[in-house]
Amino acid sequence: MKESRKSLRRLSLAVLIAALLLPGALFAADEIKIGVLFPLTGGAASAGRELRAGAELATDIANNVMPDLSMTMAKNAGIKSLGGAKITLIFKDHEGNPTLGADLAKKLILDDKVHGLMGAYHSSVTKAVSGVAEQYGIPLINDSSTSPDLTQQGYKWFWRTTPHDVYFTKDLFEFLKGMTEGKVKGVKAVPKKDIVNIAAACDKTEWGAAVLELIEKFSADHKFKLKKSILYASKATDLSAEVRSLIAVKPDAMLFASYSSDAILMMKTLKDQKAAPKILWGQNAGFEVPEFLNTLGETTNGVLTRTIFIPKVAQTKPIAAKINAMFKAKTGNDLSGASARAFTGIQAWVHILEKAGSAKPEDIQKAANSIQIPAEELVVPWAGIKFATSGDDIGQNVLGSGLIAQYQKGKDGKMDMEIVYPFNLATANMIYPFPKF
Amino acid sequence: MDILVGSVMSGLLIGMVLALVALGLTIIFGVMDIVNFAHGEFLMIGMYTGLLTAQATGMDPLFCLPVAAAVGFVLGVLCYGGFVKYLLRGPMIAQLLGTFGLMLVLRNLALLFFGSEDRALHHGLLVGKSFEIGMDIIISATKLAVAVMAVLSFCGVWLLMNRTKFGKALTATALNRQGARYMGIPTERMNALAWGIGGSTVTAAGALIVNFWSVTPYVGLIFTMIAFTVVALGGFGSVPGAFFAGLVVGFIMEIPGFWDFFTITFDIEWMSDVPMISFKYTWIYVAYFVIMLISPRGLFGWKQ
Numbered sequence: 001m002k003e004s005r006k007s008l009r010r011l012s013l014a015v016l017i018a019a020l021l022l023p024g025a026l027f028a029a030d031e032i033k034i035g036v037l038f039p040l041t042g043g044a045a046s047a048g049r050e051l052r053a054g055a056e057l058a059t060d061i062a063n064n065v066m067p068d069l070s071m072t073m074a075k076n077a078g079i080k081s082l083g084g085a086k087i088t089l090i091f092k093d094h095e096g097n098p099t100l101g102a103d104l105a106k107k108l109i110l111d112d113k114v115h116g117l118m119g120a121y122h123s124s125v126t127k128a129v130s131g132v133a134e135q136y137g138i139p140l141i142n143d144s145s146t147s148p149d150l151t152q153q154g155y156k157w158f159w160r161t162t163p164h165d166v167y168f169t170k171d172l173f174e175f176l177k178g179m180t181e182g183k184v185k186g187v188k189a190v191p192k193k194d195i196v197n198i199a200a201a202c203d204k205t206e207w208g209a210a211v212l213e214l215i216e217k218f219s220a221d222h223k224f225k226l227k228k229s230i231l232y233a234s235k236a237t238d239l240s241a242e243v244r245s246l247i248a249v250k251p252d253a254m255l256f257a258s259y260s261s262d263a264i265l266m267m268k269t270l271k272d273q274k275a276a277p278k279i280l281w282g283q284n285a286g287f288e289v290p291e292f293l294n295t296l297g298e299t300t301n302g303v304l305t306r307t308i309f310i311p312k313v314a315q316t317k318p319i320a321a322k323i324n325a326m327f328k329a330k331t332g333n334d335l336s337g338a339s340a341r342a343f344t345g346i347q348a349w350v351h352i353l354e355k356a357g358s359a360k361p362e363d364i365q366k367a368a369n370s371i372q373i374p375a376e377e378l379v380v381p382w383a384g385i386k387f388a389t390s391g392d393d394i395g396q397n398v399l400g401s402g403l404i405a406q407y408q409k410g411k412d413g414k415m416d417m418e419i420v421y422p423f424n425l426a427t428a429n430m431i432y433p434f435p436k437f
Numbered sequence: 438m439d440i441l442v443g444s445v446m447s448g449l450l451i452g453m454v455l456a457l458v459a460l461g462l463t464i465i466f467g468v469m470d471i472v473n474f475a476h477g478e479f480l481m482i483g484m485y486t487g488l489l490t491a492q493a494t495g496m497d498p499l500f501c502l503p504v505a506a507a508v509g510f511v512l513g514v515l516c517y518g519g520f521v522k523y524l525l526r527g528p529m530i531a532q533l534l535g536t537f538g539l540m541l542v543l544r545n546l547a548l549l550f551f552g553s554e555d556r557a558l559h560h561g562l563l564v565g566k567s568f569e570i571g572m573d574i575i576i577s578a579t580k581l582a583v584a585v586m587a588v589l590s591f592c593g594v595w596l597l598m599n600r601t602k603f604g605k606a607l608t609a610t611a612l613n614r615q616g617a618r619y620m621g622i623p624t625e626r627m628n629a630l631a632w633g634i635g636g637s638t639v640t641a642a643g644a645l646i647v648n649f650w651s652v653t654p655y656v657g658l659i660f661t662m663i664a665f666t667v668v669a670l671g672g673f674g675s676v677p678g679a680f681f682a683g684l685v686v687g688f689i690m691e692i693p694g695f696w697d698f699f700t701i702t703f704d705i706e707w708m709s710d711v712p713m714i715s716f717k718y719t720w721i722y723v724a725y726f727v728i729m730l731i732s733p734r735g736l737f738g739w740k741q
Contacts, residue, residue, distance in 0.1 A: 041553040230712070232715065233715070233717075237652075237653075237656060238649070240577070240649075241447070241717055244447070244694055244697075248440045248697050261651060265651060268559075272577050273567065273575050274567065274575050
């Protein structure tokens with residue numbers, strides 16, 4: 001009896017050792033694991049929920065055949081070139097904390113043995129995670145961080161599908177210039193002196209600081225006067241001193257870069273202190289998550305935000321309409337800039353894996369560097385996805401573009417978002433000046 | 438000019454609330470010489486109590502103060518009876534680390550129950566309302582109401598401490614514990630009551646603050662620091678000191694506003710380049726450091 005127990009123990013030990021020695025690649029055929037890092041709790045949790053839902057919807061489509069969707073990834077169940085391997089997403093919550101993000105990325109690589117990574121929304125976290133990915137040689141596709149720095153690190157394992165803040169801030173100043181030239185739908189040419197004074201407040205993070213720097217640069221280039229620029233403490237609980245400081249310089253245009261809860265607090269404080277700018281613009285993030293509109297309601301009337309997707313895009317893109325309908329059925333919300341970008345990030349992953357035909361990091365790297373996804377495939381109104389392989393923006397999608405949208409109260413009394421830039425895509429007359437609170 | 442008056446008003450209003458925040462800390466320290474590191478967490482619990490009561494009952498958040506005060510009282514007494522009482526038997530370091538541990542426990546319990554998301558009040562009688570008092574000076578209605586209620590609560594506690602038998606017993610315990618016990622004062626119960634009152638004042642302050650600040654389980658830290666500064670300035674154990682120092686710290690928080698005033702009035706180029714506002718809380722820490730350096734006993738302090 002004692003003998004047999006001993007041999008059983010030996011046998012199980014041998015099995016355990018054998019299991020450990022088996023190469024990971026042997027299992028790769030039926031499952032591709034992608035570690036996804038998003039802020040699922042904390043100040044940007046509402047964005048995190050959006051991102052997660054967008055990524056999950058794309059994975060659903062990739063893993064199942066959906067014949068009525070005109071997308072390559074809807075045609076096969078799983079990755080065809082990998083024998084129908086299904087994609088599994090492993091979500092991790094980094095709470096907007098770069099150190100935690102880096103730790104989680106390590107855990108995903110070493111413990112969960114993921115084939116690739118995606119995330120992480122906050123540019124600061126993405127920066128930390130990209131360092132880890134580079135160190136371990138694991139591909140990281142960034143779907144939604146916009147600090148220009150990220151693609152300027154010369155990393156070989158980092159690709160970004162979304163346009164970054166240089167694109168967006170350039171758009172903003174093109175838009176302001178367009179206003180003085182009468183190019184904006186429904187607004188007569190505004191004398192430059194009416195909108196020349198600018199005040200900007202950005203969140204004190206990697207991303208906010210980058211945006212503020214760009215606003216400083218572009219306002220100088222386009223001869224606007226930046227009268228006040230503030231970096232406020234991120235996850236602020238009180239912004240009244242900041243808002244007083246902004247109002248004190250009597251700005252014509254107020255520009256913001258804030259994550260979810262800060263954006264709402266900023267708007268409430270602006271209303272509280274009766275700020276009266278002619279233009280109020282948000283750099284995406286907190287200004288375009290559904291919670292912003294749901295919480296503030298009609299207070300948002302006239303607020304501009306840069307984004308890459310609003311439901312109005314669906315009018316000109318049938319595929320966007322279909323995906324939007326699926327997303328709405330799943331979550332109750334329309335696709336937003338965040339969810340559409342997470343969707344597109346997973347879509348890029350699927351195309352790259354399909355092209356690579358292998359789950360080896362080197363093959364994925366090669367495929368990513370040579371991929372070209374056409375515009376018809378995408379939900380977002382870009383010219384496609386193609387990553388730069390040289391220059392000082394390595395890994396950046398060169399075919400992306402942004403929109404500027406405005407919250408407007410429709411005739412039916414419901415709030416909606418309308419495109420005001422690019423001028424040729426405008427879907428409504430712009431509300432100018434910004435209505436008083 | 439408007440920014441100067443605006444900053445003064447804002448500093449004054451927030452200062453009154455900060456005074457109430459610090460009151461509990463100074464009472465607890467005065468009575469039993471123990472520094473409560475979990476003070477900010479009590480405030481955080483008060484904020485959640487105010488917020489959740491308002492949301493659950495549809496009651497105006499301003500009137501959730503009694504509920505929060507009651508919760509704070511019970512919490513304070515429980516903390517004392519179940520935990521602090523035993524700490525007092527240990528050395529000083531055990532008391533310090535003990536309340537520090539209490540802070541971690543409360544914070545993580547809040548994380549467990551409420552999650553780490555920001556929550557804020559978006560409805561209520563005065564939420565989002567403000568009025569102009571001329572010269573472009575805008576006063577937020579919630580802040581004004583909150584300041585008034587803070588002052589009323591403060592006066593209530595002051596009367597309780599100075600005009601009642603119970604308050605005298607509490608003061609006696611603070612001055613000489615052994616002597617008080619010989620006089621027949623139940624010092625053990627006084628300690629528990631000090632924690633109860635300390636807890637209820639700070640949770641009441643929390644229920645007021647949640648009218649205009651959002652709450653997360655981490656919000657306590659900044660308030661603990663503010664409360665420490667207020668108490669250090671006013672003097673450990675001094676109730677009027679806490680009020681006066683609260684106002685001063687309120688003004689310290691408005692330093693960036695005063696800076697803006699000088700920048701704009703005198704049109705000084707280099708001043709506008711200093712990112713003063715990014716460091717708005719720094720001045721509180723600087724003030725704490727300076728007070729500790731020159732007058733560790735504070736302005737009205739009688740305990741060392």
